[in-house]
């Protein structure tokens with residue numbers, strides 16, 4: 001564990017942003033040559049967004065077992081948000097072709113789009129306040145505000161389940177990881193502290 005923590009201490013935090021760009025490229029570049037590029041790019045970005053979002057929720061429980069990756073939490077959160085934005089753009093531009101009437105119709109017609117959008121909206125205040133100034137300014141409320149990450153992650157996984165339509169093994173794994181991450185907090189702090197801080 002000491003070696004892992006020493007390695008993490010040496011890793012510059014900005015390298016996470018490079019990793020985020022690399023993930024987007026990893027999805028988009030091969031996606032462009034796929035049989036259905038729009039579907040592959042859209043889904044690939046969504047999948048990575050949910051992975052990174054869950055990773056950001058792992059930082060606290062990892063500390064309990066001695067892994068200190070706390071200094072990367074902001075970067076991981078922002079990379080996750082960036083992937084959500086690119087995922088949203090892939091839907092707006094590639095899938096909908098920026099046809100606003102169709103976008104509005106899809107939003108109303110498809111519940112999974114509405115749920116994804118709700119998750120995105122909850123993530124916006126988190127991304128906007130992920131800086132030192134906001135932490136100083138909001139003080140205790142900052143921690144409470146950042147609890148929005150929990151409903152945002154729940155909605156993201158529900159959105160994922162609704163897209164897939166059936167309970168695949170993949171879905172079960174993501175749902176189980178989310179349940180374990182939230183359950184661990186409830187077990188450690190109790191439900192009222194998890195919800196209200």
Ligand code: HEM
Nearest residue numbers: 043046047049050053084088091116117119120156160163
């Ligand atoms: C901003 C609003 C959002 C919109 C408009 C949106 C839209 C979509 C669309 C159109 C699909 C593909 C559906 C299909 O192929 O039939 C999709 C899939 C997906 N989205 Fe979103 N989404 C949004 C937010 C999110 C968020 C916040 C997350 C996670 C953090 C997310 C994660 C996923 C995942 C995991 C998939 C499925 C990937 C797969 O099947 O492998 N989405 N989304």
